[in-house]
Amino acid sequence: MKLKYTLLIMVLAIWSVLNAQPRLSDPGATKETVALFSNLFKIRQKGYLLGHQDALAYGVNWKYQKGKSDIKDVVGDYPSLYGWELGHLEIGADLNLDSVPFDKMKSFIKKGYSRGGVITLSWHGNNPLTGKSAWDAAPGSVASILPGGTKHEVFLQQLDRVAVFLSDLKGKKGESIPILFRPFHELTGHWFWWGAKTCTAEEYIRLFRFTVNYLRQDKQLHNLIIVYNTGTEFGTKTEFLERYPGDEFVDVLSFDTYQHSSQAVDTAFVTKLKHSLSVIDDVARERNKLAAVGEIGFNKIPYSDWFTQVLQPALRDHKMAYVLLWRNAGYKHQDGTTEFYAPYKGHASANNFLRYYNAPETIFQKEARTLKLYK
Template sequence: MKSSVLFFLSFLLCYVNSEAQQAKPTDLKATKETVSLYANLKNVMKKGYLVGHQDALAYGVNWKYEPGRSDIKDVTGDYPALYGWELGGIELGAKMNLDSVPFDKMRHYIEDGYRRGGVITISWHGTNPYTGKTAWDPTPGSVAAILPGAEKHDVYQAQLDKIADFLLSLKGSKGELIPVLFRPLHELTGGWFWWGAKSSSVDEFKTLFQYTVKYLRDVKEVHNLLYVYNTGGEFNNAEQFLERYPGDDLIDVVSFDTYQGGKAEIDTAFINDLDRHLTIIEAVAKEKNKIPAVAEMGFSKIPYSKWFTEAVAKAFTGHHFAYTLFWRNAGYKPGDQTTEYYVPFKGHASAPDFISYYNLPQTIFQKEASKLNLYK
């Protein structure tokens, strides 16, 4: 009897240790808080998923830089659980990013979200190091020209130095580095960015991603990052999704971006595609022991007033992933004289539906995320 009990306890201890070992990020020197976030994001999927918003604290429709405000908070009384930010422009030494958010303010907003127990994700639409033009300059040969030993490699390395400096400046109240879900070279399957499918071969892209991670991790010693592999929606199976995948030893999160367009009505094709893509990446995540996520999504101006409950929630039903991020509420844009937003603001027709979405048991916003102690 005693030997049976000891065997069971030994088995249980091995199982617990095995689970603990599996719930670790690829960076073997990751900070304690980063390791905890990784493990807790895996656990979150058993309950639901974090809901995020890009630039949530910086501005919204008809307001900018008002302390403590966000459009989601105006509508629901709660902040998002995930805060998205953008570093485009920092590689040039600019004071503000390409969406006109000053980096000093951004740092404060990141610290604010982290202090509440929220999660930070950062993208980087960096300037093309080969041509000096914007991220949306898919000049062929751009990636080949910046790989190690190539003519513009030093330019890209200098850009990464600026990225590293900012990421290492993000600190909590005890001086600890703030963990970040970092998704460089995102929407990599599309053809609109200089790092995309039109500007690089599969091997060139893989080499670029591998260099990016290893330089930040091993040379600059940035150990507060979880690395996100982030495609567009240009895949129909796991093989296509993984075509440019740089390796299990570099990636913590597998994800894709998706947007609905078109008329102010329910779009069955969008729902079916979202459902299908989630099924694919969940299977990939399970096979590779990664975290699945929807890295960006939205429906510009939300013309269908029940989009969140009848499209998003419907597509997400039965799926298990860690988070989704709705794109930014840029508000009025003088350049093209349009108003851009992806979550409702107070008084918008879809606000009541968003409150219903907020109240779903599987959606996790800031108040609930704070109780989860994601960094412990």
């Protein structure tokens, strides 16, 4: 009898987890934001949104051409997820750190949303302690901007500028455009001022919570879906959650990863990617959160079958809501390097990407529009 009772409790617990209704961490979220979050859960049964950073602003050998996108040139369709960067907004600049004018970015965001696409924003904010870039990992940076810190007011000014931009993102009916907001990302690395070697886990958690509360409560922004985004420096659920701010501050669990070491199938990269996907898949299921890949890519795509032979099979057995390819910066005059993570017309990987586009699980703009993600 006791065994039967125990088994019943276990079955009910499992049923409860599997059937729990997803809820945004913000109880005051707008109806469009709630709808998007709920629909991102639903589409995981079919596949995932495929995104591209700065997709509408520039690509390989072009910049600011109306209606253009490297991905659209290859497959005849836009990505369903548009990534943009807020870095330098906090210092009052007209251009972001990748030289995209903020007024143009705002227009691109509204265009993507009007097509039924989804918007995600990252923020490589300048270090409030030193005034230098996000990559200035000076010790004590996070401690200095927490309440009571010497640079707290500087940080508040930065947040205020970000809040003004976010509050001005409106649809045609005046509704706030839902945003997947990804602050203080790659936190497990050492290269940013909010990184693991620059602050304690407690300091990072306080920073994340303060930022979310300030934007929600003080600035009344209720169109934000909050993304917790690590690097690849984790191997277990415990390590992934070491600096986790808590369920009431996070909606999406994600990580960033790039292939670097080979021009063919890198076994080590694939093994690590599959393991990382399994970890966040498990954590997301346990906490009723979305799982996603915040950034991914293989610069210049030297292996032409990378999308169908590496990325697609790695993702196949996991419930990701979206995957974001990094930007197609093209040739960069400042350092003489070339950077692109999605194919462009004529590139050797274009035909392979078209096969990836036609896979049943990948969701691009045309299909996303039919899914009516905001209703």
